Amino acid sequence: MSSTRPTRVLIIGYVWPEPRSSAAGGHMMQIIESFLQCGWQITFSSPAGVGEHKADLAALGIDEVTIELNNSSFDGFIRELAPDIVLFDRFMMEEQFGWRVEKHCPNALRVLETSDLQSLRDARQQQLKARLKHTPDQDDFSSLFAPARGETFEQMAGTDLAQREIAAIYRSDLNLMISEYEIELLTEQFQVPKALLHWCPLMVDSVPETFVPYDQRQHFLSIGNFRHAPNWDSVLWMKTSIWPLIRQQLPGAQLHVYGAYTPPKATALHNPAQGFHVLNWAEDALAVMSNARICLAPLRFGAGIKGKIADAMLCGTPNVTTPVGAEGMHGDLPWAGAIEQSAGAIAARAVELYQNPQAWHQAQQHGRTLLTERYLQATHGPALVQRIEACRAHLEQHRRNNFTGAMLRHHQHKSTQYMSQWIEAKNRTV
Known part of the structure; x- marks a missing residue:
């Protein structure tokens, strides 16, 4: 014009x-x-x-x-x-x-x-509250993730x-x-x-040609602004239901939880003996993501698409999330990790990807394809x-x-x- x-x-x-x-x-x-x-x-x-x-x-x-x-x-x-x-x-x-x-x-x-x-995010939050009130079982949320538009x-x-x-x-x-x-x-x-x-x-400006290798990475990572209610809820679900299941299978596993504006209720969850580390704000989120082996994003409600998952793909870090976490992000393309609906399934897939280099590299390649096809x-x-x-x-x-x-x-x-x-x-x- x-x-x-x-x-x-x-x-x-x-x-x-x-x-x-x-x-x-x-x-x-x-x-x-x-x-x-x-x-x-x-x-x-x-x-x-x-x-x-x-x-x-x-x-x-x-x-x-x-x-x-x-x-x-x-x-x-x-x-x-x-x-x-x-x-x-x-x-x-x-x-x-x-x-x-x-x-x-x-x-x-x-x-x-x-x-x-x-x-949409608020309606889903109200659904979750009602679900937990009437059925306080913290594990399987398949019915919550299933509704048609x-x-x-x-x-x-x-x-x-x-x-x-x-x-x-x-x-x-x-x-x-x-x-x-x-x-x-x-x-x-x-x-x-x-x-x-x-x-x-x-x-994203571009997709890196190389990533930090599998054998040079360690630990699980979760990241997100604590002022955002879906992030705080996912940390609670990890603490109470998902992380104990992962530690049963990997007793030495460590989870690093990063987030801006960390409130006292979050730092109170910090427990090194359980391998659960609340580490406040990450000065360089991509650096810590690049050194983690798995990104956990077990979101029980939310809307939009998830920056933490896009960052994980940008760093070549496979993620394990829910249908809410993956919603709107991959079209018909394979997911860069795993999408599950219960604490047990999330934990099982996280452990599998953590221990299986072949599955891990395939998930990483799926992330590279997603970024190239959809996010440039x-x-x-x-x-x-x-x-x-x-x-x-x-x-x-x-x-x-x-x-x-x-x-x-x-x-x-x-x-x-x-x-x-x-x-x-x-x-x-x-």
């Missing part, structure tokens, strides 16, 4: 990106890199506080601006910036700032980075979170979806038009930019075709606007 100045992008972040702490932070930086490669001018803004592992955006030539919720100072900021594209990081930012963007920059393309479907829709559709999230998807011009499963759920069950969705998975930045970065430019070139028609979104913006933005203005007025009187 021809222009006398570089394309201006405003990103409104739910948090400041921390690519070494979470997959969401890593994915945001991959999107940013795709924009920078086009010469686009980026401003990153957020109402959140700065975390200790924040990416150095200024070093990339990105302007950083702190914004406030429910404050009209944002109006002057965005009018002066006059962005061509506004990217909302997760639906809550679209709820908060979408009406202000539309009011002051109506011609800016509004893009929502969903990260993952939070309403229609059943998942029934569990989600009546929730406030799903209605808010999918309304934000309709209100946006384009939505970046990290998981093909979630695209199918939205289009087939929620009837969201495909024209509003774009598959944008995790991306050279494929997905240009495809993302091309899709954005196509929407910009036909924005008026694109919006006209999305009448439901226009209707939702008309009604929801009015109520959000009035609530925000009421909060701002209230704050001034305090």
Whole structure:
């Protein structure tokens, strides 16, 4: 799209990106890199506080601006910036700032980075809680992993979170979806038009030609931000059910559990005598992953696709996970390890891969193939930019075709606007 100045992008972040702490932070930086490669001018803004592992955006030539919720100072900021594209990081930012963007920059393309479907993750978490309450058996969760998309829709559709999230998807011009499963759920069950969705998975620059050899590796590894509820649940399941079974078969086995923002409840699980080591944040996650022999990712609920598993494949480390962990990641290609549904099966496959070099190398090769076929930045970065430019070139028609979104913006933005203005007025009187 021809222009006398570089394309201006405003990103409104739910948090400041921390690519070494979470997959969401890593994915945001991959999107940013795709924009920078086009010469686009980026401003990153957020109402959140700065975390200790924040990416150095200024070093990339990105302007950083702190914004406030429910404050009209944002109006002057965005009018002066006059962005061509506004990217909302997760639906809550679209709820908060979408009406202000539309009011002051109506011609800016509004893009929502969903990260993952939070309403799907929440519905699955509620399922797990109900399952554990009524059947506290910690081992076999095959029934939990089995529901068809229609059943998942029934569990989600009546929730406030799903209605808010999918309304934000309709209100946006384009939505970046990290998981093909979630695209199918939205289009087939929620009837969201495909024209509003774009598959944008995790991306890797390249796939290493060589990995740390099998016989130079040791130990099991689990990694993930402890603030992310599925990660904490998986650590508990490992501690209580899976790890004891592995230690029965491999008495000298060691599990290293890494995670950003480790809370006291996690460090309390540290028990060297059991080979269970809680080691806080990994300064170099890829280094520790490359030296581990097996990555354990026994996720009982969640959504999106899993950065820890992509990292494992990038390091040539076979993983053992659940159907939730593998969801949306491998299409019709073989898995880079094992997918199991019970503590016993997860432990058995983990031990088998740990001890069997032939099976281990085959899983490693499957990971290399998956990354090459599905996750290269050279494929997905240009495809993302091309899709954005196509929407910009036909924005008026694109919006006209999305009448439901226009209707939702008309009604929801009015109520959000009035609530925000009421909060701002209230704050001034305090």
